[in-house]
Amino acid sequence: MPQINWYPGHMAKSRRLLQDQLRAVDAVIELCDARAPLATRNPDLEKLTRGKARILVLNKADLADDAETARWISHFRARGLTALRFNSNGGKTKEILARIGEATRPAVERAAARGIKKTVRLMVIGIPNVGKSTFINRLHGSGIARASDRPGVTRSNQWVKIGPYLELLDTPGMLPPRMDDQDGARLLAYLGSIRDQIMDTEELAGSLLMHLLALRPAPVRARFKLPEEELYAEPQLALEAACRGRGWLISGGRPDCDRAAALILDEFRGGKAGRITIEPLDGQGGA
Numbered sequence: 001m002p003q004i005n006w007y008p009g010h011m012a013k014s015r016r017l018l019q020d021q022l023r024a025v026d027a028v029i030e031l032c033d034a035r036a037p038l039a040t041r042n043p044d045l046e047k048l049t050r051g052k053a054r055i056l057v058l059n060k061a062d063l064a065d066d067a068e069t070a071r072w073i074s075h076f077r078a079r080g081l082t083a084l085r086f087n088s089n090g091g092k093t094k095e096i097l098a099r100i101g102e103a104t105r106p107a108v109e110r111a112a113a114r115g116i117k118k119t120v121r122l123m124v125i126g127i128p129n130v131g132k133s134t135f136i137n138r139l140h141g142s143g144i145a146r147a148s149d150r151p152g153v154t155r156s157n158q159w160v161k162i163g164p165y166l167e168l169l170d171t172p173g174m175l176p177p178r179m180d181d182q183d184g185a186r187l188l189a190y191l192g193s194i195r196d197q198i199m200d201t202e203e204l205a206g207s208l209l210m211h212l213l214a215l216r217p218a219p220v221r222a223r224f225k226l227p228e229e230e231l232y233a234e235p236q237l238a239l240e241a242a243c244r245g246r247g248w249l250i251s252g253g254r255p256d257c258d259r260a261a262a263l264i265l266d267e268f269r270g271g272k273a274g275r276i277t278i279e280p281l282d283g284q285g286g287a
Contacts, residue, residue, distance in 0.1 A: 004185040004194060014172040017157055019048060021169060024121060027053040027103040029168070031126035031135060033191055034064035034085060036279035037072045039184035040193065044176050045125050053103040054082070057096070059131045061085035068277035075281055088134040096139065100166070119165045128173030129193040136160050136170050187279055192269050205261035206235025208268060209242060212276060219274040223267070239264070 028049045032040040037058055056076055061069050069085050076083035082099055104120045111118035124132050139162050158170040173193070179185040188194050190208045210232055212220045221228065225245030232238035236257075242248070242264060243255030250256045267273055 004179055004182060004189060004199065011172070011174050012177075014174055015044075015048070018045075018123070018125070018171055018174070021123060021157060021171075022049065022052065025052065025123040025169060026107045026120050027055065027100070027122045029055045029057060029100075029122050029124045029135075031057045031059045031124065031130040031132050033130050033193075034058040034061040034069050034072070035277050036184075036187045036191060037069075037076075039181075039187040039279050040127055040130055040191065042127050042174055042176055045174060049123075049125065053106075055096075055099050055103055056081050056083040057135070058083065058085045059088055059135060061091075062087040062089070063271040063275060065275050065277040065280075068280055071281045072277075086135070088131045088138045091138065093139050117165065119167060121159075121167045121169065123169045123171060125171050126173060127175055127188070127193050129191065130173070132173065133170055136162075136168050139168065190265075190268065190278060192265070196265065201261040201265065202239060202257045203235050205264040206232075206237075206239035209238040209264060210235060211278060212268065212273060213238070215278065215280070216274060216276050219276075223273045224264070 030041070030045065030049075032038075041056075058064075058069055058072060073083045073085060082103065084095055084099060086096060100120065100122060104122070108118050108120065124136060126132050140160055157172075160168050160170060162168055175188075175193070179188075185194070186207065189196075189199060189204055190211070196204070209220070209224065213226070213232075220226070224242040226238075226241050227245075230241065232241065239257050239260055240255040243257060243260045246260070246263075248256045248260045248263070268276075
């Protein structure tokens with residue numbers, strides 16, 4: 001697959017806005033995708049928010065393998081991070097709110113010592129398409145922040161009042177200016193954190209199929225009706241096999257690879273291919 005790089009102009013502006021707003025917040029909530037918890041973390045955001053209390057939320061946990069998510073949470077907690085799983089589309093908010101209370105208690109107590117009932121403010125950060133706006137909407141209880149399953153929808157910072165003394169700042173998704181780790185960039189592309197329009201989606205979908213087959217062969221073969229035990233030497237062959245299996249054909253019985261690519265990416269991102277963690281902890285060498 002060709003080199004993947006995507007850094008729209010608005011992201012540089014978003015970085016400056018984030019730096020300006022950091023002084024106004026008491027803590028930071030960082031969202032990553034539970035299906036690829038390391039690849040979907042931007043090291044630049046970690047550097048920018050250093051010194052602030054931080055909560056790491058492995059979002060979209062309902063789409064990831066539960067056992068893998070538990071391993072990742074243990075991994076992050078062992079490194080001193082407050083980490084927990086969440087499903088923004090239907091998860092309970094009690095644990096999140098409790099962690100917010102713990103992270104901001106020192107600031108609240110300092111204000112109380114001066115006779116002030118403090119309004120706690122947190123910034124919600126992450127790369128594109130990890131579900132920041134949906135997360136905020138879940139805590140708010142309504143669709144107050146604009147949400148989409150496409151990257152780059154949130155273009156400006158937006159304060160959202162969650163309760164009488166709690167406000168969250170929704171921020172645009174930010175990728176690193178350079179993607180030196182192309183394996184990680186490919187995982188971002190699979191998840192839709194990078195715009196499909198900048199890539200060859202047929203190659204991307206075929207590559208995704210091969211990746212999923214290596215991780216969870218049985219449910220993936222069943223979903224895309226792929227022959228048992230057949231291996232594929234290149235993405236195009238896997239894509240064409242899925243076309244034949246699912247009946248995605250055009251005149252003359254030829255594979256409709258364009259349609260197949262869109263459907264395979266959509267079905268994976270929506271969890272229809274099963275709950276699969278595409279970045280298992282064991283594959284990270286203890287990173």
